[in-house]
Amino acid sequence: MATHPRCCAGLEHDNSDGWHDIHVAYVKALCSRAVAAPHARKWSLAKICDQASREDGLDDERFEGDLLAAAVYMNHLSLVVELVGKEGILRQRYSPTEFGLFGSPYLNAIATDNxxxxxxxxxxxEASPNLNLNKVRHSLIRSACHYGSTRMLKRILPVPDWRIGYRWMGKIEDGMAHSNLPSFEFLKARRTDYRLPATKQEERTVESLIGATLRCREDVVRHLLEMGASLTHIRWRVRHNSAPLLQACRGGFTGIVRILLEHGALILGDEIGEAAQHGRWYTVRVLLEHGVDVNSGSPPVVMSAVAWEREDVFCELVK
Incomplete structure (x- = not known):
């Protein structure tokens, strides 16, 4: 516990020697700053104090792991240097895909471009005999696409002269669905380094289109369609529920609905009912502008307007 007063002092400029003061400084520092990280658990101060007051609430590994997450997020590199080399912090429960009380230090670094x-x-x-750097990097690709910049993504992926095998390619394809357009372009360039049959390439482009639609990435959706992504994929004829247009209507992503319709997406009948059922009235209006029958879909749009108690929409539909 000897390092804790010094670590807390580094965060809060409080050199108190008493454990209570150290704990208060710790909670205050982490609550006020580190909890702002986008992937951190949103716990109230009361719950944090309750967790910390339990018998095992203030063990060294937990304290230092949370403190490391805060230090990374606040860019206190001297504390990061002091804490990151400790074997306990690098164990499985502080892995890139699992979060401590205030988030993962890895993901805090990605989110803050640190x-x-x-x-x-x-x-x-890399210095630890019990951990594999390639596995760590592999597990961070999706998070880098979702939270980070293209620069951080380049740092995490293998260097260009490495052979990108199937295991990496799966993560790259998955990451494309989460990324912004610059990161998408970077990932697309890396994907072409690995040759796949044309049918497999089409399937993966379709998966990227579905993922980008679900995450409302308008720029990525438009780019994929301009690349020639299929809107008549055979799977959608069998499982209409997976079609991008239906997903966009369900989510109320009006911009994506317009993009898909501009590129020839077929309206199969359920879209307007799905949008109305979820209260996506702007999307309903866009579909009506494109000639969709107000009586199509299930449940009927008028019934959804009544269920949502939208008198204005009801009057607009029945006039």
């Missing part, structure tokens, strides 16, 4: 902190973590993992 390349120096991420590099310190990679160096510590």
């Amino acid at each position: 390349e120096a902190a991420l590099e310190l973590h990679f160096e510590a993992v």
Whole structure:
């Protein structure tokens, strides 16, 4: 516990020696700053204090793991250097895909574009006989696409002269559905380094289109369609529920609905009912502008307007 006062002082400039004061500084520092990380658990101060007051609530590994997440998020690199090399913090429960009380140090580094902190973590993992750096990088691709910049994504992926095998390709394809357009372009360029049959390429492009639609990535959806992504894929004829247009209507992604319709997406009848059932009235209006029958779909649009107590929409539909 000797390092805790010094670590807390580094965060809060409080050199108190008493454990109560240290704990208060710790909770205050983490609550006020680190919990703002996009993937951190949103726990109230009361719950945090309750967790910390339990018998095992303040063990060294937990304290230092949470403190490391805060130090990374706040860019206190001196604390990161001090804490990151400790074997306990690099164990499984502080892995890139699992979060401590205040988020994962790896993902805090990605979300704040803190390349120096991420590099310190990679160096510590590489020096550990019990951890594999390639596995760590592999597990971070999706998070880098979702939270990070293209620069961080380049740092996590293998260097260009490596052979990108199937295991990496699966993560790259998955990441394309989560990424912004610059990251998407970067991932697409890496994907072409690995040759796949044309049918498999089409299937993966379709999966990227579905993922981008579900995450309301308008720029990526438009780019995929301009690349020639199929809107008449055979699977959608069998499982209409997976069609991008229906997904966009269900989510109320009006911009994506317009993009899909501009590129020839077929309206099969359920879209307007699905949009109305979920209260997506702007989307309903877009579909009506494109000639969709107000009586199509299930449940009927008028019934959904009544269920949502939208008198204005009801009057607009029945006039």
